[in-house]
Amino acid sequence: MKSLIVYASRKGATRDMAARIARGLGGTGGVDLVDVADEKAAGVDLAGYGLVIIGSPAYAGSWNKAVVAWAAKHEAELLLKKIAFFELGNARESLAVKTALPSLYPGALAVAKLGGEIRWNKLSFLEKIIIKAVTKSSGDSSTVDQKAVEDFIAALVALA
Template sequence: MKTLVVYASKKGYAKECARHVADGIGSDSIAVQVGREANTANIDNYEAVIVGGSIHMGNLSGSLKSWLANHAQELLEKPLGLFVCGLGEEEQEQYFTKNFPSELLEHAKIKCYLGARLILKQYNPIIRAMMKKITKKDEDIHMERPEAVKACADAFK
């Protein structure tokens, strides 16, 4: 299915996931960043939509939440996929519940947890120290989930 993948990503992991999902689906599917890029894409030109992004302090980016609210009606008319990226694999269910409108959660045919990546040097020293404290780890964290990314794409083929 020709699919529009709309993502929000701070440091590139969710962006990478979104691009892999779009590439995996094929059929002229594209991944666009929320904001100007997403605003220039016309949902009507796509058969399906997948929306998601990375979680920070329990939240998806505010601009992605606004985009979801502004496009809820159109999204209800197409096959829909949702995804989140985050270190809290066990919290994934609550991340979906908290961040996506309930009607979209009910309508979505797939909700994908796509793992996470935390590269400490991408952050300033304050965030770095905070993340080390929260994760109790002194190193980068690789929780990439290529199999989940593939499953997300396969559901829209």
């Protein structure tokens, strides 16, 4: 059966990660990629999918509201499916999806915090101040853990 990846992204890093995961699943029964901000997200029919992978960046300790709302709306169906979560963010030790989706999280078959990327030119003035205060640095940076990404994709391929 096909897999579905539904994600949110503010600055593009989670979008790029979702595309990378989709490429990784290329050899399986097929994969669809949906940005939750896209109007077609509301009309997605989960019936055709065996595995649903949901991803979001963490901002100020929280998951993206639109992706949380999408998952909540489809909760009854998602509880009956194979589901997996991925989260982007530089605070590798914290996992915002646990509190964002408390009824779905315990049933997830794969969960990973993959690190994050700062795309400096995409930050607002206020975001630049926050990032400079927290990281003591400015400019583009990445904490994406390549091994964690590869392990997560391998786990998904085994589930798909």
